[in-house]
Amino acid sequence: METLKKIIFTIAIITVQNYVHAQTEIAQQKAFSASYVAESKYNYTEAINQINNVYLEQNYEMNLRLGWLNYLAKNYTNSVKFYEKATMLKPYAIEAKFGLIKPQAVLESWDKVIKQYESILSIDPQNTTANYYLGYALYNRKQYEAASKHFEKVVNLYPFDYQNSIMLAWSYLRLGKNNEAKILFNKVLMMSPNDASALEGLALIK
């Protein structure tokens, strides 16, 4: 009889727990749904409020969503905080890192942007977006050798990619590798006939 009582009690607790959990999930789903509706109407404050009503600090999805919505609401410092939380909750998720880069770029926190791209590449070394933008940031800092390595990686994967090819050509030119630059500028002219940037680069070599 005692054993039966214990079993019934345990089943009751599990049932209540499941019910509460299900209700919480439903409330979260509803909040996310309402938040998407508000976002589609450009009502970002309402979209943020919907998530805030069910907000859990340890929830990756909520922090990611709030990072995005605060970014749209142009509340960039808050956006950074939520994206940072998301990256800490799931350190191997590159979507949160790409998300974090957006407000950091608007705030012109280029050191932090570069750090995020490096972090993404440590997880996904062949990521073409991260390689291109990291290369671009390094090129702007006149770190041509480092920049060319990232462009090379993408050009090896996508030899007919315009953006990486033209940047690699310019990096070579800045490094004094004129022959390699010339070959690439000419290839770019096949991808983008009469491309002004490629013609400018070729003129500098001649």
Next chain:
Amino acid sequence: MYRLALIILLCSVGLLKGQQITYGYIDSLSYAQYIAGDWDNLIQTANVAKKADITFPLLNMRIGYAAFMKGNNSLSLKHYTNALEFDSFNQDALYYAVLNNTLLSRRDAAAYISLNLNDDRKKPLNVGYKKWVELIDVESSLKPTNTETRKVGQYYRFGIGNRINYRWRLYHSLISYRQHLLTPNNDINSGPPNRNKPTTFRSYLANDYQYYLKSEVFLNSKLSLINAFHYTSTYFDNATYTTCIVNIGLKLTQPYLDYKLELNVGQILGSLETQVAVSSTYYPFGNLNFYGNSRLSFQTGTNISQINYAQMFGFKLSSKVWLETHATLGQIKNLMDNEALYIYDALDVGKFRIGASLLIPFNSKFTLLTSYYYEQKQLYLQNTKYNLNSFTIGISWKL
């Protein structure tokens, strides 16, 4: 018009209703204040943003510029440094960080920061470039006394600074010091002292030749390692004595002040001297209108243990003249000062010293230094005190 716009802005963002301070509010407000040149309120906005835990590079840049316009180089430097933490290649922030350091007479810190600054902005500031000769300075002192037994001391120094790279600088000095000293002839065969018989003196020449080398390396933007070596060869009474002092120091540079911890060790005329010193240079108003330096040192050696406190205050008297007042308290015997550039190893012990200097920059390259100090001294092995007056003139040339 600007005030009206500001009130509208405050109302529109709901601040007057006590709503939350957001990035958007701080961004808009600081931008409006920046455009209007409302530097005082812009600096206040920094405090509001700090309380709300809102910081972003553009805000730091705006406040940095406001502080620069108000003549507070330290505050300006602090905010530009914050901006550089977000983007170490931010050219505007680098430019003003270098400029602020230069205006605070911190050329080494300016050189370190200038690494990522593009040449077109770096060249007019003339910092951080490798130079075999970055600085030349000369100084000369005459040190008359009010006792017949100590003739006028003559001190000459020639210095030259080399910049090895953006973080490393060397400084060399060649120094000469000479003074005639008289001591009574103690002829034991001449009998007891006789008032009618004039005392005869024997003359000695103390002649020093010195070489000083200092290296300062910035380990990062705040911490620098200082090493110095001072060699002295003294000719006295037909004998030669050598002195070698090694200085090791660490300096922490902050926008409003810097701290230095140093150790000086070496042999002075057979006595092993060890000195530990802490010092700080500070700019309470963030500029050179008023500044100070305090140094506390503890020195031990053979038959010697002394504590010294040195205090300097500097004031800007006019756009071209600075006055520095300085005092050193405590017994001055073999005292090692100014990163071991100056070693006060005279035969006679000093009791205290007080003085003043005038610094007159003719332009950005040449600065004239004139200095005076009074020192009370005591004759060697006697209780007789005498006064020493030191008059210095020097010039420095920054290339």
